[in-house]
Amino acid sequence: xxxxxGVAGYIAGWGPxxxxxxxxxxxxxxxARCGDLGRERAKSLLWAAGRLADYGxxxxxxxxxxxxxxxxxxxxxxxxxxxxxxxxxRTLRTNLRFIARRVVPHLDPPDAPLPRERAKPPYTAAExxxxxxxxxxxxxxxRRMRAAGLVCLGAGAGLTGAGLxxxxxxxxxxxxxxxxxxxxxxxxxxxPVLARxxxxxxxxxxFAGNRLLIGGRDPARRHVTSPLVAxxxxxxxxxxxxxxxxxxxWLAETAAVFGLPAFMHAAGISCSQRxxxxxxxxxxxxxxxxxxLLGASTK
Numbered sequence: 608x609x610x611x612x613g614v615a616g617y618i619a620g621w622g623p624x625x626x627x628x629x630x631x632x633x634x635x636x637x638x639a640r641c642g643d644l645g646r647e648r649a650k651s652l653l654w655a656a657g658r659l660a661d662y663g664x665x666x667x668x669x670x671x672x673x674x675x676x677x678x679x680x681x682x683x684x685x686x687x688x689x690x691x692x693x694x695x696x697r698t699l700r701t702n703l704r705f706i707a708r709r710v711v712p713h714l715d716p717p718d719a720p721l722p723r724e725r726a727k728p729p730y731t732a733a734e735x736x737x738x739x740x741x742x743x744x745x746x747x748x749x750r751r752m753r754a755a756g757l758v759c760l761g762a763g764a765g766l767t768g769a770g771l772x773x774x775x776x777x778x779x780x781x782x783x784x785x786x787x788x789x790x791x792x793x794x795x796x797x798x799p800v801l802a803r804x805x806x807x808x809x810x811x812x813x814f815a816g817n818r819l820l821i822g823g824r825d826p827a828r829r830h831v832t833s834p835l836v837a838x839x840x841x842x843x844x845x846x847x848x849x850x851x852x853x854x855x856x857w858l859a860e861t862a863a864v865f866g867l868p869a870f871m872h873a874a875g876i877s878c879s880q881r882x883x884x885x886x887x888x889x890x891x892x893x894x895x896x897x898x899x900l901l902g903a904s905t906k
């Protein structure tokens with residue numbers, strides 16, 4: 608007898624006492640249609656299908672693949688079936704989706720591949736210096752201060768989008784041993800500014816006073832930054848200014864400061880999801896500690 612025939616015989620004879628006969632019959636029928644399987648894999652699939660069928664029959668559902676293997680029934684079973692640990696729920700759902708893809712593929716078409724949003728590449732220190740030089744060359748004091756403030760808020764504090772547009776001059780303060788920006792919006796927080804941007808950002812903030820630091824009257828209007836971006840995008844040898852790339856530059860520099868690349872390499876972590884799950888339960892620490900780590904004054 609071949610290994611395949613042995614597995615087929617195992618599937619045909621499967622019917623543990625803990626699974627009602629109609630549920631076991633359903634499990635045998637659908638798992639037999641899953642193709643070439645090893646014995647342990649077949650055992651796992653039979654158990655999952657049997658548990659699903661038992662659950663569905665108790666609800667009065669018909670023991671047909673088109674009914675019990677429907678994505679909504681699988682999801683309801685995985686979420687609401689009693690007496691299962693979280694690990695068991697995930698395993699059963701994975702196995703049932705495997706069966707469904709082979710038995711009733713029209714009910715669960717494969718997901719279309721979607722492009723993953725990647726982080727934008729940070730600017731080099733020389734490129735940021737070039738943007739600051741262009742800011743210093745603007746024709747009016749106001750334009751010089753707003754342009755420099757834009758670069759400093761992005762590369763020096765990591766602010767982008769609405770958070771960048773909403774900063775007022777009074778939101779930039781000297782405290783905790785450095786310079787801090789009070790970010791507004793959906794995630795209000797105090798952000799330490801990298802030390803080399805302190806002087807220029809403080810000058811821009813003093814010029815703005817209670818007004819929006821990068822100009823405009825309504826931070827909800829997205830085109831507020833457009834004139835500044837255009838003014839700083841004409842340098843020879845410089846790429847176009849992108850506020851997202853300025854924010855990425857801050858992220859890259861701060862990550863290097865506290866050794867994130869070395870930590871992730873040592874921990875074998877390549878995806879930030881696991882890191883986010885871990886740090887979500889940790890205390891963020893004090894503002895003074897953050898300034899000391901990321902933006903302490905060099906004076």
